[in-house]
Every structure is written in structure tokens, then in C-alpha cells.
Amino acid sequence: MKAVRFFQSIQAKLVIIYVLLILIAMQLIGVYFYRTLENYFKTDFLDSRDKQVTLLSDLIFEPYFLGNQQESKTEDGKRTYTDWSDVNNLFAISNAEIQIIDANGIVISTSVPSHQEIVGHKNPQTEVSRALQGIKNQRIFKDTDGYRKLIIAKPVGNGVRVLGAVYFIASMEEMYNTLGSIFRILLTGTIIALGLTAVLGVMLSNTITRPIKEITKLATAVADGDFDQQVMVRGKDEIGQLGHTFNFMMNRLKEALSLNEEEKDKLASILTNMNDGVIAADEFGRVIVLNRRAKQILQVEEETTIGKEIAAVLGMPGEAIQEYVSSVNNMTVLEIHLPDDEEQLVVRVTFTPIHRRGEGVSGTIAVLQDVTEQEKLEQARREFVANVSHELRTPLTTIKSYLEALDDGAMDDHQLATRFLGVTRSETERMIRLVTDLLHLSRLDSKQAIIAKESTVVSEMLEEVADRFSFQLQQRRIRIVIRIEQGISRIMLDRDKIDQVLDNLVSNAIKYTADEGTIHILARPVDKDLLQISVQDTGIGIPKKDLERIFERFYRVDKARSRNMGGTGLGLSIAREIIKAHGGAISLESEFGQGTKVVFTLPVQAEESEAI
Known part of the structure; x- marks a missing residue:
């Protein structure tokens, strides 16, 4: 697998290209050198053999044919042409054979002792026939033994008359063996050069591919999320410039990712919150x-x-x-x-x-x-405006009608006028109470109401509430029971405002409790940090469907009866706002036909509490 990856790498491609270039160059040089050397050796071989044949023909064989006789040694020591031993020794060195052929094509002599049987026989070679015709010719061929040989056939004669021919056969294997040795030397040199080229190519290409591999490795790490990568720059070449560019890109990428993460975190935080x-x-x-x-x-x-x-x-x-x-x-x-x-x-x-x-x-x-709360507030606002308008319109209409009656003559009737003025006064006081309650609520809503706390004895505050309603209680024969548990005797609160809350709760209890009923007022500590005061009656109670809205402004369970009793529908709303201003809470429990219990708590600090 690694080998496959290597051959698919840039390094392998560079090495292969480098080796192929060297191989092609060596092949071209080798072929050119070999062909040139072969032509040189062949030309030299042919020229030398041709000169030898010409020398033999002109200096030795031609005089023999011209003399047309065989001479022996004379008494004065001259050599005859029938002695061929020197000629044989000359061409034996060159690994060649020479045949002397007469005009009829008969072999007169051969330089190879083992071929003496062909003497006296006709040489059928084409080259011999052409030479006897006066044409000098030569041919290179491959013999049956696989050796390359050179044939030269040269006519011997006087003028236009051909007296005979010299037939020359020389082996060229020694020359080709020399060329083969040279070729093997070239091949060995080429292989060694290719090996060295491959080694050097690997080394040189590694200087290019190693930085690329490092950059690829770092780029892979970056793709996996590791952006703290830097390339080690080792030079100022193109690879070094690539490294500088990669490092610059990484710095810009980290900055961009950092900004992107910041924006993403901001967006996520904004979306979440x-x-x-x-x-x-x-x-x-x-x-x-x-x-x-x-x-x-x-x-x-x-x-x-x-x-x-x-x-x-x-x-x-x-x-x-x-x-x-x-x-x-x-x-x-x-x-x-x-x-x-x-x-x-x-x-x-x-x-x-x-x-x-x-x-x-x-x-x-x-x-x-x-927008549920907004819709509720809008609905409450509309109901509030409608209720205020209704609450003001009713007394105003009554006052107007009685004033018109007085203006129409009722004023002359003293008794009737007195009753009409009493009704007008009562309706005016009712409007004053309504406006006063609205102003009070407005101050509480806008946090403009001042809570002036003072140390107050809890028992005295509750007893005074009962005293203020003693006449009504006696008239209705309603019994009021006040109970204070041990734990807290004094508390810091706004006495006037808490009295207003208690008066409202006790007043409601009296209004909706039948004659000879009972009202219980209980004060007890809760967790040493809270004072809980409850007002419970045995009255008619409140239906379950009205409990959730009982603290809403102008809300009445029995609107006709509440209005006849002089209520404005703001008492419990004011009580809730006063208790909230003190840091407490108020709640109401009721069951229709079995009475109502209102509970509110007030915070007590440690230094404000005193054990009884």
C-alpha cells in the first residue's frame, strides 16, 4: 500500500521524470556514439581490407597472371610466385581467407590450409562471376555459423582483359565483439548513471516534497480543527514563499475564526437571552x-x-x-x-x-x-376606564336628577328638599371616596406613596381596629375574636396604611357576614422573619370562579349589592398595593357559603422583633 502511495506521490513523479530524461539522453548519446563507432570501425575495416586486396592484386597476383607461369627460386636468389607461404602467413593474422581464381573461375590457390580441397574447382559465388566480368564488388553477410563476414572480389587483368580475380573473405566478428564490449560498457555506465540519478533524484525531490508534505500534514490538522499550526520556513525559494503564505493564511484564518466565534457567541447569547x-x-x-x-x-x-x-x-x-x-x-x-x-x-x-x-x-x-399580559393589561385598562366612567356617571346622574328636581320646585318643600340634599351629599361623598382611592392607587403604582414606618405594638393596633367597628358589630350582633400568638409584640410599619388595610378587611367581613356571625383576627410569627395577620369571617363566601380576579380594581362579586353598601371595588386592590409596598404578600381563601379568610404577611427584622 505504501509503495502504491509512493508511486502516486509528486516525489515519485519527479524521480521518474528525472530518470526518464537521463535515460533518454543516455540512449540518444549511446545510440549516436555506437552508430558512429560502428560506422568508423566498419569503414576502417573495409578500407584496410580493400587496401590489402588491392596490394595483393597489384603487387603479387597481377604479375603472376601476366607471367602466366610458375617460377621457382633462381640461382641468383629470386623468389618465385608459386611460393604462397608468406601470403598465407600475412592473412592468417587477420583471420581471413584469400583465393586466387583464374579467368575460368577455377580456384588456383587458397590461403587456408584446411580449404585446399577447393583448389582446382570452380568458385560459384556471384561476386566471383562479377569480378571475372571486370567488376570489383564486395558484400557483408552472415554465414551459416552466425558470424558476419566480408567478401571482396577484385578482378586482375591488363587493360580490358580480365586474367583472373582475387576472392577475399574476412571475418568481422572481432570488430563486432569489440563493438559489443563497448556497448556493454555503455549499458553498464547507463545503468550506473540511472541508479545514481535515481538516488540523487530522490534526494533532490525530497527537498521539494518534504516541505509540501509538511504543509499537507499541517493543512490536514487545520481541517481537523487545530488552527495553531505554523510551517517551518527553511529557504527563500518558492517553497519558502509558500510556507510564508501558509503561515500568513493561518494567522488570518485564526483571526477570522476568532471573530466568527465571537459573533456566533454573541448571536447565541442574544438569541438565548x-x-x-x-x-x-x-x-x-x-x-x-x-x-x-x-x-x-x-x-x-x-x-x-x-x-x-x-x-x-x-x-x-x-x-x-x-x-x-x-x-x-x-x-x-x-x-x-x-x-x-x-x-x-x-x-x-x-x-x-x-x-x-x-x-x-x-x-x-x-x-x-x-403579549398575553399586554392583552390582559389592555383589557384591564378598558375595564378600568369603563368602571371609572360607570362609577362616576351613576352618582353624577343621581346628583343631576335631584338638582333638577330641586330646581323644578322641590326646593319649596322643606322636607323633600332636605331629603334630596342628603342624597346629593351622600353621592358627592361617594365620588370623593372614589377619587381619593384612585389617587391613592396612583401614588402606590408610581412609587410616590411614602411609607413612614414606626414601631407599633401589634396587640394595640388590632384592638383599635375592633374598637373602630364596635358600633357596627353591636348593631349586627357580630362577635370579633382577636388572638395574638407568642413571638412578636412590636413591628416597624406605616401605622396609617396598615390601619387602612385592616379597616378594609374588617369592613368587608362585616358587610358579608350575617347577623350573629363571628370574625377572627389572628396574628402569629412565621419563620421568625414574618408576621402573619389573618382576618376570617363566617360570611357568604366567594365563588371559586371569582377568586382569581378578586384583587382586580373595580371587580365586585355582587356588583349591585356592593354598590348599595357604598363600596368602590378598590379596597382590596389598595390593600394589596400597601402590603407590597411594605415588602409583604396578601392572599385570599374562600369557599362559597362558608366564609372568607384573608391573610397578609409583613417582614420583621431581628432588631425589630421583641418576645412577649
């Missing part, structure tokens, strides 16, 4: 992001919501969502019924398209705003 819910969907309408507030509003889990259709999550038709996204009016109000709560949420949904550069709309963002 937004008071509005955010849902993002892709171009196919599938939810890809939703923040914590959206999960709280819709009461869904992220795991089950991601990938679902946004229309299914919001409970809206997909066509309607597309209309809101593409239109100017991109806002709607949904009523979401919670599975674990009987109350429903009112949610304002704003749709915004996501635009991607060059691709148009690629998704949708839905911003969810829980």
Missing part, C-alpha cells in the same frame, strides 16, 4: 434554529422540533406563512392553548424572509412575542 422567541426555517420550511424563549412559549423540545415544518410548529397553514412573509403586513396574532394550563397564550408572530446573496429568499425567521 431574548425576551422574544425566535424560530428560523430553511428554504423548505423546516425548523433549523429556535431559542430558549421560543421553546418556553410553545412548550416544545428542541430535539423534537428541529427538522419539523414551521407551519406545524406554529399551528398555521403553510400558505398563510408564505403570504405573511411576502406581504407588507407580516404580523399576525396566534392563540396558543397550553397543554398543562387552562389559560391560553396570546402570541404576536412577525415573519421575516432570510435573503442570501445571489440566491434570493433562502428561509424564514419568525419572532414570537408573548
Whole structure:
């Protein structure tokens, strides 16, 4: 596997290319050198043999044919032409054979002793026939034994007359053996050069590929998320410039990723801590992001919501969502019924398209705003205005009608006029109480009411409340029971405002308790840090459906009866605001037909408490 990877690497390609270039160069040089050397040796061989044949023909054989006789040695020591021993010795050295042929093609003599049997016979070679015709010719051929040989046939004669021929056969194997040795030397040199070239190519290519491998390794580490990588630059060449560029790119990449992470963290923090819910969907309408507030509003889990259709999550038709996204009016109000709560949420949904550069709309963002409380406040505001208007209109209408009656002549009747003025005075006092209560609530709402705390004895405060209502209690024969448990005797509070709370609670208890009923007032410490005071009666009680709204302004369980009793519907609201201003809490428990119990707590500091 590693070998396959090596041959697929740049280093292997460089080495192979380098070796191939050297191989081609060596081959070209070797072929050129071999061919040149072969031509040189062949030409030299042919020239030398041709000169030898010419020498023999001109100096030895031609005089023999011209003399047409065989001479022996004379008395004066001259050599005859029938003695061929010197000639044989000359050509034996050259590994050649020479034959002397007469005009009829008959072999007269041969220089090879083993071929003496051909003497006296005709030489049938084509070259001999052509030589006897006066044509000098030569031929190189491969003999049956596989050796290359040279044939030279040269005519011998006088003028145009051919007297005979010299037939020359020489072996060229020695020359070709020499060329083979030279070729083997060239081949060995080429192999050694290729080996050295391969080694040097590996070494040289490694100087190029090693930095590339390091950069590739670092780039792989970067792809895996490790951005603290730097290339060691070892030179100023192109590879070094690549290393510098890689390091510069890494620094810029880290900066960009850092900024991206910061922006991502900011966006995630903003999305997480937004008071509005955010849902993002892709171009196919599938939810890809939703923040914590959206999960709280819709009461869904992220795991089950991601990938679902946004229309299914919001409970809206997909066509309607597309209309809101593409239109100017991109806002709607949904009523979401919670599975674990009987109350429903009112949610304002704003749709915004996501635009991607060059691709148009690629998704949708839905911003969810829980406007349940706003709707409740708006409804309460409308009811408040209506109630105030109604509460003021009724006495004003009464006053107007009685004044008109007085103006129409009732004033002349003293008794009737006195009764009409009494009613007018009563309605005026009722409006004054209403306005006073509204001003009081306004101050408490705007935190302008001053809470002037003073040390107060709890028992005295409760006894005085009972004394203030003693006449009404005696008239209705209602018994009031005050009980104070051990633990706290004094407390810091605004006496006037707490008296107002107690008066309101006791007044309500008297109003809605039948004659000869009982009212219990209990004061007891809670966890040593709170004083709890409860007012419980045995009256008609409050229906369960009205308990949640009992502290709302102008809310009355029995509107006609409450108004006839002189109530404004603001008493419990004022009591709640006063208790909140003291840092306490107030609650109400009631069951229809079995009485009502109102409990409120006031904080007590350690230095303010005193054991009884």
C-alpha cells in the first residue's frame, strides 16, 4: 500500500521524470556514439581490407597472371610466385581467407590450409562471376555459423582483359565483439548513471516534497480543527514563499475564526437571552434554529422540533406563512392553548424572509412575542376606564336628577328638599371616596406613596381596629375574636396604611357576614422573619370562579349589592398595593357559603422583633 502511495506521490513523479530524461539522453548519446563507432570501425575495416586486396592484386597476383607461369627460386636468389607461404602467413593474422581464381573461375590457390580441397574447382559465388566480368564488388553477410563476414572480389587483368580475380573473405566478428564490449560498457555506465540519478533524484525531490508534505500534514490538522499550526520556513525559494503564505493564511484564518466565534457567541447569547422567541426555517420550511424563549412559549423540545415544518410548529397553514412573509403586513396574532394550563397564550408572530446573496429568499425567521399580559393589561385598562366612567356617571346622574328636581320646585318643600340634599351629599361623598382611592392607587403604582414606618405594638393596633367597628358589630350582633400568638409584640410599619388595610378587611367581613356571625383576627410569627395577620369571617363566601380576579380594581362579586353598601371595588386592590409596598404578600381563601379568610404577611427584622 505504501509503495502504491509512493508511486502516486509528486516525489515519485519527479524521480521518474528525472530518470526518464537521463535515460533518454543516455540512449540518444549511446545510440549516436555506437552508430558512429560502428560506422568508423566498419569503414576502417573495409578500407584496410580493400587496401590489402588491392596490394595483393597489384603487387603479387597481377604479375603472376601476366607471367602466366610458375617460377621457382633462381640461382641468383629470386623468389618465385608459386611460393604462397608468406601470403598465407600475412592473412592468417587477420583471420581471413584469400583465393586466387583464374579467368575460368577455377580456384588456383587458397590461403587456408584446411580449404585446399577447393583448389582446382570452380568458385560459384556471384561476386566471383562479377569480378571475372571486370567488376570489383564486395558484400557483408552472415554465414551459416552466425558470424558476419566480408567478401571482396577484385578482378586482375591488363587493360580490358580480365586474367583472373582475387576472392577475399574476412571475418568481422572481432570488430563486432569489440563493438559489443563497448556497448556493454555503455549499458553498464547507463545503468550506473540511472541508479545514481535515481538516488540523487530522490534526494533532490525530497527537498521539494518534504516541505509540501509538511504543509499537507499541517493543512490536514487545520481541517481537523487545530488552527495553531505554523510551517517551518527553511529557504527563500518558492517553497519558502509558500510556507510564508501558509503561515500568513493561518494567522488570518485564526483571526477570522476568532471573530466568527465571537459573533456566533454573541448571536447565541442574544438569541438565548431574548425576551422574544425566535424560530428560523430553511428554504423548505423546516425548523433549523429556535431559542430558549421560543421553546418556553410553545412548550416544545428542541430535539423534537428541529427538522419539523414551521407551519406545524406554529399551528398555521403553510400558505398563510408564505403570504405573511411576502406581504407588507407580516404580523399576525396566534392563540396558543397550553397543554398543562387552562389559560391560553396570546402570541404576536412577525415573519421575516432570510435573503442570501445571489440566491434570493433562502428561509424564514419568525419572532414570537408573548403579549398575553399586554392583552390582559389592555383589557384591564378598558375595564378600568369603563368602571371609572360607570362609577362616576351613576352618582353624577343621581346628583343631576335631584338638582333638577330641586330646581323644578322641590326646593319649596322643606322636607323633600332636605331629603334630596342628603342624597346629593351622600353621592358627592361617594365620588370623593372614589377619587381619593384612585389617587391613592396612583401614588402606590408610581412609587410616590411614602411609607413612614414606626414601631407599633401589634396587640394595640388590632384592638383599635375592633374598637373602630364596635358600633357596627353591636348593631349586627357580630362577635370579633382577636388572638395574638407568642413571638412578636412590636413591628416597624406605616401605622396609617396598615390601619387602612385592616379597616378594609374588617369592613368587608362585616358587610358579608350575617347577623350573629363571628370574625377572627389572628396574628402569629412565621419563620421568625414574618408576621402573619389573618382576618376570617363566617360570611357568604366567594365563588371559586371569582377568586382569581378578586384583587382586580373595580371587580365586585355582587356588583349591585356592593354598590348599595357604598363600596368602590378598590379596597382590596389598595390593600394589596400597601402590603407590597411594605415588602409583604396578601392572599385570599374562600369557599362559597362558608366564609372568607384573608391573610397578609409583613417582614420583621431581628432588631425589630421583641418576645412577649
